[in-house]
Amino acid sequence: MKFKFNYFPFTPRREQDRFLSDARTAINNGEILIAQAPTGLGKTSASLAPAVEYALHNRKKVFFATSKNSQHKMAIKTLRLIKEKFNLDLKVISLVGKQHLCPLITKKVRNFNAFCDVRRDSCKYHNNHKNQTNRAIKEIFDTPLQAEDVKQICMEYGACAHEVLTSIVKYADVVVCDYNHIFQPSIRELVLKGMELKDIILIVDEAHNLPQRARDLLSDRINANVIKGAIEEAKVLEYDRLEGTLTNILLFLRELVTDLDEDDEKYVDKEAFIQEIERITTQKLDDFIEMLHDVGIDVLNLGREFSYIERMAEFLNRWESSNGQFCRYIRDLELCCISLDPGILTQDVFSKVYSGILMSATLTPVHMYTELLGLPERTIEKEYRSPFPRENQFIVVTPDVTTRYVKRSDEMYQKYTDKIVGVVNVTRGNSAVFFPSYEFMNRVFEGLNGQVKKRILMEQPSMTKEEKEDLLNEINGDNSVLLLGVMGGSLSEGIDLSGNLLHSVIIVGIPLIPPNLEVKSLVDYYENKFNRGWDYGYYYPAMNKILQSAGRCIRSESDKAAIILMDERITWDKYRRCLPVGFYGLRLVDPSGSIDKFFEHHFG
Ligand code: SF4
Numbered sequence: 001m002k003f004k005f006n007y008f009p010f011t012p013r014r015e016q017d018r019f020l021s022d023a024r025t026a027i028n029n030g031e032i033l034i035a036q037a038p039t040g041l042g043k044t045s046a047s048l049a050p051a052v053e054y055a056l057h058n059r060k061k062v063f064f065a066t067s068k069n070s071q072h073k074m075a076i077k078t079l080r081l082i083k084e085k086f087n088l089d090l091k092v093i094s095l096v097g098k099q100h101l102c103p104l105i106t107k108k109v110r111n112f113n114a115f116c117d118v119r120r121d122s123c124k125y126h127n128n129h130k131n132q133t134n135r136a137i138k139e140i141f142d143t144p145l146q147a148e149d150v151k152q153i154c155m156e157y158g159a160c161a162h163e164v165l166t167s168i169v170k171y172a173d174v175v176v177c178d179y180n181h182i183f184q185p186s187i188r189e190l191v192l193k194g195m196e197l198k199d200i201i202l203i204v205d206e207a208h209n210l211p212q213r214a215r216d217l218l219s220d221r222i223n224a225n226v227i228k229g230a231i232e233e234a235k236v237l238e239y240d241r242l243e244g245t246l247t248n249i250l251l252f253l254r255e256l257v258t259d260l261d262e263d264d265e266k267y268v269d270k271e272a273f274i275q276e277i278e279r280i281t282t283q284k285l286d287d288f289i290e291m292l293h294d295v296g297i298d299v300l301n302l303g304r305e306f307s308y309i310e311r312m313a314e315f316l317n318r319w320e321s322s323n324g325q326f327c328r329y330i331r332d333l334e335l336c337c338i339s340l341d342p343g344i345l346t347q348d349v350f351s352k353v354y355s356g357i358l359m360s361a362t363l364t365p366v367h368m369y370t371e372l373l374g375l376p377e378r379t380i381e382k383e384y385r386s387p388f389p390r391e392n393q394f395i396v397v398t399p400d401v402t403t404r405y406v407k408r409s410d411e412m413y414q415k416y417t418d419k420i421v422g423v424v425n426v427t428r429g430n431s432a433v434f435f436p437s438y439e440f441m442n443r444v445f446e447g448l449n450g451q452v453k454k455r456i457l458m459e460q461p462s463m464t465k466e467e468k469e470d471l472l473n474e475i476n477g478d479n480s481v482l483l484l485g486v487m488g489g490s491l492s493e494g495i496d497l498s499g500n501l502l503h504s505v506i507i508v509g510i511p512l513i514p515p516n517l518e519v520k521s522l523v524d525y526y527e528n529k530f531n532r533g534w535d536y537g538y539y540y541p542a543m544n545k546i547l548q549s550a551g552r553c554i555r556s557e558s559d560k561a562a563i564i565l566m567d568e569r570i571t572w573d574k575y576r577r578c579l580p581v582g583f584y585g586l587r588l589v590d591p592s593g594s595i596d597k598f599f600e601h602h603f604g
Contacts, residue, residue, distance in 0.1 A: 005057065007088070008049040009081045015387050016042045022382055023357055024050040027201060032356040032379040034207070034370055036363040036580060038386040039551055044205070045078045047357045048174070051201045052082060052090065055173055060354055062174040062201045065182050067209040069096050072146060075176045075205070079144040092144035093165055095177040095191070101151050101161040110306045111314070118300040125160035129167070132159035137168055144174075166191055179204070179213050183345045197352035207358035208544055211342040211372045218339035220318040222311065223332075224250060229308030233299045242295065246312075248280045256330050265331035265517050273328070274320065285320055289313050327521035338518050340525045347374030362547040364580045368540055371530050385581060393554055394562040394598040395583060397570045403436050403509025404569070416566065417447030420506055423564055424452045424482050426596045428603040429503030430475055432483040432491075434549040436511040441484055444508070452482050459485040475501055487511040487545040491552075498555040503603070504562040504595070505553045510569055512542045535574075543578035560602045562595050 012020050019037055026033035027050050037043050051062040064075050072094045083090040099105065099112040103125060109115045120126045136157050140150055147161075154161035169175055169191055181191045182202065204210055227250045234243035260266060274285050281288045296310025318337055319328070325340040350356055350373065363369050366381040401415050424431045431454065435441035438461060448456065457474055460467070468490055475481050475497070483502070485491035488511055513519050519538060527533025546565070553561035569575050 005053040006049075007053045007082050007086050009045060009078070009085045010042070012046070013042070013387055015384050016046050019043065019382075019384055020046040020050065022380070023047050024053070026357065026380055027051060027054045027355045030355050030378065032350055032353075032358070032375055033382060034358040034363065034366055034375060034379055035360075035382045035384065036366050037359050037361065037382075037384040038388075038580070039361045039554065040387050040556055041361075041384055042387075043359045044074050045082075047203045047359060048075065048078050049082060051203060051355075051357070052079075052088075052174065054355075055201055056088065056090070060199050060201050061172065061195070062203065063182055064174065064176045064203045064205065065179050066176070066205045067179055067213055068206075069100065069147065069178070071205050072096070072176050076144045076146055079174055079176075083144060090144075090174065091141040091172045092174045092176065093140065093168065093172045094145065094147040094150065095165050095169070095175055095181055096147040097178060097180070098162040100147065101154075101165070103151070103155050103161075105305075111310060114296065114300055114307060114310050115305055118297055123160065125154075125158060126163060128157070129154075129159040129163040132157040133164050133167055136164050137171070140164070140168065141171070166193070169193065170195060179210065180217065183210075183214055183349060184217050185345070197349060198354055200353045202349070202353045202356040204356070204358040206360050207369065208360040208362045208548075210346065210358070211369065214342035214345040214373075215339040217345060218318075218322070218326075219337060220315050221334055221336040221338075222315045223334040224253060226308050226311050226315070227253065230312050233307060233309050234295070236302070237295065237298055239295060242291075242309075245281050249277065252276055252280060253330070253333055253335065257333060260331075263332065265329050267517060268328045268330050268335065270319065270322065270326075270328055277316070285316065289316050289320070292316070325525050327518050329517045331517075336518070338521075340522055341529075342372055343374030350374070350379075351376045361551055362544050362580070364544070364547065364578060365540070368532070368536055371532075372536065383581060388554055388557050388559070392558075392560045392602075394595065396562070396564055396594070398564060398566040399568045399571050401566050402568045403440060413443050414447065416444055416508060417451070419566060420444065420448060420508075421451045423504055423506055423562070423595055424448075424454060426599060427504040427562070428599045429479055430454075430481045430483065430501055431504040431506065432485060432502050432549075432552060433506040433508060434485050434487045434491075436487060436509040438486055438489075440508065441486055445484060448482070448484075454480045454482040456482045456484060459483075459489055459491045461489070463490040472497075485549075487549045497552045500553075500556070500559040500561070502553040502561060503599070504564065505550055506564045506566060507546050507550055509567045510542050510575065511545045512538065539574060540578055543575060547580070562598055564595070 008020060019035060019041060022033055023046060048064065054060060055062045066072060076092065076094055079090065079092045082088065098116060099109060102116065104119065136154055136159060139153050150165060151161040154164050170193065180187050182188055227246060231243055231246045231250065234246055256268065277288065278285055292309050292313035296307040296313055299307035299309055322337050324344055327338045327340055329336050358369065366383060370379055370381060398419055401412065401419060420433055435444065445458065457471060475483060483491065515538070522537035523533040526536040530536060550563045553559065553563065
């Protein structure tokens, strides 16, 4: 039975209205909408409102899945507004990873599930949750809350927030959750507890992240340090035989790489590897894994937060169960088991959910995501235009430079330096430059230092959340900063640079990954499956990183910024067609002159 309600809490703008209407139609028809929708369109409200409209009156639940906890905030804020504005009895929960809800830890624990498993029986929060859930539930459902608020409430009741939340999913109308909660089968089972996918409207936010995340969920890798850690644990526990076995496994790994130079890699055959492990351990792999699990628990019972032996068990289990399309290889004593096909996890989910919306500002080309994720026939592909005034952004390509390896030279680095200095020094406000690699960034940095009239801040590899926040604080309130980062790195995605903090963003080169074994395997696999090997496995992922970085500067209708794409290849057809509609009509200029006019016009 279909009902017509309107729970959209704003007056929709033109392009947003299109999205809203498409979302309503898809949900009413039980279809999957996959939408390339630019920043500023208001995707969160335009997807949640029609989903809530339908779910509340048709006995469905909405799952709003995100790749990062930080995306929960906007969804919860929107749901609160919908609930209040339309006076709805709308029950919402925000479900994050168990680790983030556990009051027993203050810092990240590497294998949290194992940590929780060995403590659960004696955990007072666990033992309390059944008695306290009913008391906590009223507060949790009273108004949509962020996960940290729920954690606080549950702590006050002395209950485990994760257990409280997973036990009340069945009463919720909307569950804001992580991708893992819906795409990782064992976690999904725990969360849904008997509910069926056919009763779910699934919204996937920032869906460009889903193919990689699904592959990551299926993939695993260990290195020599894990095995060395496992040997040390066996020694502490005085399991001499196991210590000897693990030492022999480490020797076997070393033998595997004896014919390789540094950074070289080679494929490892799944069955041959299992046979060798069984020869070394003199038992079936399953039995060895089970034994490692048991010993891993002994290690955790010593009070350690992490067990290398348990980690080895997890890896070997993944290796053994990795059926289908995987790339298994070794490099620098790191053994990798990498999934090539995200559809293994996603196809089943999308074929079973009642309806779905996948959305992102960088789903280009939309059809690639439809294919990679194995979306069903009832999928509707849509692309929307940016709601921001075109004159607020100035997008140009600088065609006489390139980061192609064959063209890299002192002269080319100098050319880049000169062009970056030219743009940065005429930018009235902060600038950012994103490079294809740390190596390239460091090389250009040498030349920039002393020439730009701005304070230079540089991204470091693997920055923590706190370090990123510190950096953001430094940019905030300053109007003369040059931020240097790497595409696909810590700063090009996932930090909030809203408030027109950047007035120019320069993209240096194209961040193509050198075609290593993993990339080659992806290309071969996608070529066989979709006849689009190089596009899907090589070019488009690199172009997506460009779009993510370029999207850092224009976050609202009033933001004004210049985006300069510095590489001749952007003008080549195979790269140009990877850009969304907003990038069509690119101008080719040497920007230092024309960009000045843009800033003169907008910033006086
Ligand atoms: S049961 Fe809950 S509170 Fe206890 S260790 Fe596990 S996650 Fe933490």
